[in-house]
Amino acid sequence: MVSSWLVYPIEATPGVGGGYRFGAGGHMPPLLLEEDEVVAVTVALGVGAQGISAIGEPAVRALTKLDQVMPPRLRGEVAALADATALLPGATDDVDTGVLVVLAHAIRDRVRARFGYTGRTGEDSERDVEPYRLVATGRRWYLLAWDLRRQDWRTFRLDRMSGVRASTFRFTPRPTPDAVEHVRRAVTRSGYAHRVRVRLSADAADVRRRVPQAYGTATSLGPGLTELESSADDLGMLARHLTLAAFDLGARLTVVDPPELAAAIDEFTTRLADVRRGG
Known part of the structure; x- marks a missing residue:
């Protein structure tokens, strides 16, 4: 049996194990979400379900609920986005x-x-x-x-x-x-203003666990030695991340290029030392 309450199709199952649930094709409730907001929320949930492990399962559940009440026309909008999108690991910046x-x-x-x-x-x-x-x-x-x-x-x-x-x-x-x-x-x-290469006295597998592929490419040069390529628009930020990654790995960090990265790392470590001394 299918009935409707307000604009929602309601599916009812009789019997001891029966109950009620939303049917497919319902309209979004008025004054809650505009159509572009529905698409935006669904895209965000899709990214979360694929790429952020902490919210993956809740995101899938939320997507399922949205899909049950989403009008067919909006479902086509969302499907077009899903079919056209791939995801590399990690969180993403805001996008229109x-x-x-x-x-x-x-x-x-x-x-x-x-x-x-x-x-x-x-x-x-x-x-x-x-x-x-x-x-x-x-x-x-x-x-x-x-x-x-x-x-x-x-x-x-x-x-x-x-x-x-x-x-x-x-x-x-x-x-x-x-x-x-x-x-x-x-x-x-060439996606960013700065491209760097460093060497770490650590196995490539350990470097890859510490530095996701989206943030750098690790190549083994032998046991206990790995070359890492990374890019960023902010060289100072990259110096901080690489220094902290080397610290976490207990590895020695050697700059291959560019020389400006070595200067940025020196500046960062000097600031850390000043903080430790209370300067």
């Missing part, structure tokens, strides 16, 4: 949900996307791309796309986009590289 929805629809519908883009050195350009995949890393959201001007695969940070819009020009899908690996390599290579 409207940008996510526009890009997810462009990916789903196989239409070109256009946007203004500010590169890491501050130059502005207009981009016309074939969008293929959204990837959430430990710190950023990225779009993997075929850049029509450069005729090559490119990754774009969503927080550097402006005026994002989907066009009406459809495209035929190309053979696509693995989105997660492509973004990981691109981020390590």
Whole structure:
């Protein structure tokens, strides 16, 4: 038996083990969540369910409840985002949900996307791309796309986009590289203002447990010696993280490049010593 109370479909099961539950296709209650808020909450819960172990199970339960009362049209919005998004481990920065929805629809519908883009050195350009995949890393959201001007695969940070819009020009899908690996390599290579290499007197497995892949790539150079590549916009922040990682591992830290990182580490450790002395 299916009945309705207000705008909710209610499914009732008779008998000793029976009861009531929300049916599928109900409308969101008025004055509680706007449609864009429903999409935003669902996206946030999806990221939490995939990537943050402490809230993964509650996020899945909440997603299930939302799905039961979500109107079919909004379920299509959410499904488009889910199909278009991949996740690397770790929490992500805030991102405009409207940008996510526009890009997810462009990916789903196989239409070109256009946007203004500010590169890491501050130059502005207009981009016309074939969008293929959204990837959430430990710190950023990225779009993997075929850049029509450069005729090559490119990754774009969503927080550097402006005026994002989907066009009406459809495209035929190309053979696509693995989105997660492509973004990981691109981020390590040039996604941030500073790229560094250090060596730690620790096994690679231990370094990987301390430094997630989203934050650095660890390569074994032999027993008890690992080279770590990492990137950041703030060199001082990177110096702090690497120093603390070496401390936690009980490892010796040697800077390979750039020399500015060694200076930043010296500055950080000097400040720590001043704090210890009360200076």
